[in-house]
Amino acid sequence: MNTKRRAISKDTFGLSGQIAVLTGVSSGIGRACALALGRVGVKVVVNPLPEASDEAAEVCREIEAVGVDAFAYAADVSNETQLAAMFTETVARFGTLHILVNNAGIMFADGAMSTYPAFRRAG
Template sequence: MAEKKLAGQSALVTGASSGIGEGVALALGEAGANVIVNYNSNPDSANAVVEKIKAFGSKAIAIQADVSKEESVQSMFKQTIKEFGTIDILVNNAGLQKDAKFDEMTLAQWQTVIDINLTGQFLCAREAIREFLRRGPVPERSLATGKIICMSSVHELIPWAGHVNYASSKGAIKMLMQSLAQEYGDRKIRVNSICPGAIQTPINRAAWETPQALNSLMTLIPYNRIGQPSDIGRLAVFLASDDSDYITGTSIFIDGGMTVFEGFATGG
């Protein structure tokens, strides 16, 4: 049985009905946190995640919200605080891709990605910090007043042709995270980013669903395996727990070595 490092704490995970968000929500619940499973358009999947978390002995509810909409985010936080009294952990995970060649990219494709991936993190982080400041520290529950984990990507570092909107959003998340860590560190609010590489989720199915695609992907990953949502979940538990209390303002890459640029292993 997993150690209940987050017992008595409440966590909100955005975009938690599938993929990385689901993996994080399950890991936090298994570690003892009460979990709000945010979703936008798939209540059945969100409720299935809720039931899995309850099986660990933790409380969980699903809340619909569009993270790009201020009123929707504020309503979600009101429901969260009504249900669990406060929030201790925010995992800003919701994100998407709208890929196109840059010269063919529409304003709608650009704006949708920025609205969800970046503005959504701003809106959720702002509400979380407001609640952390209102509540203040609770040392018997956590050394930190509050924890925010931003889901970034290896593409906050690695440029990505054909995905300029996505890579731009992730580069901006790095500065959002670091600026918040700088601004609120003296209030014991910790803010960090997880930067996944290739993770086996529906968003990148084309990259792994055939042997040929998977073999091609492995040329980018020195560790020679694709990541799983549970890999991200375990890191999120660490960053949300007191084990990482002296870590803030940091991007942690979890990518099987993708950021060492394996293509240069035999040349350059």
């Protein structure tokens, strides 16, 4: 049995050069995922709500500091038109998309599953 430990490096998972879109990146798990992907060479599109644009810009600066492209696109994930525009911009800038991390949290107090449109917004 091989018990030799190997450190995780930029090449461990072969993600360098991939393109990722992450929602809910202003703090917590989403922020940590965006930074981790950036550190291994993934070009990152961070998707904050408009009111969290400053935090998203900081995440982009941290990713760019390690030499990887990143940009923020503020959009409400419950709005299909805004999402379509975000993906169109992503493909326009980077040519494709490989990874999607749906981290945004949406909560409805009035029973999101009671109607089909509400269910669709809950994603």
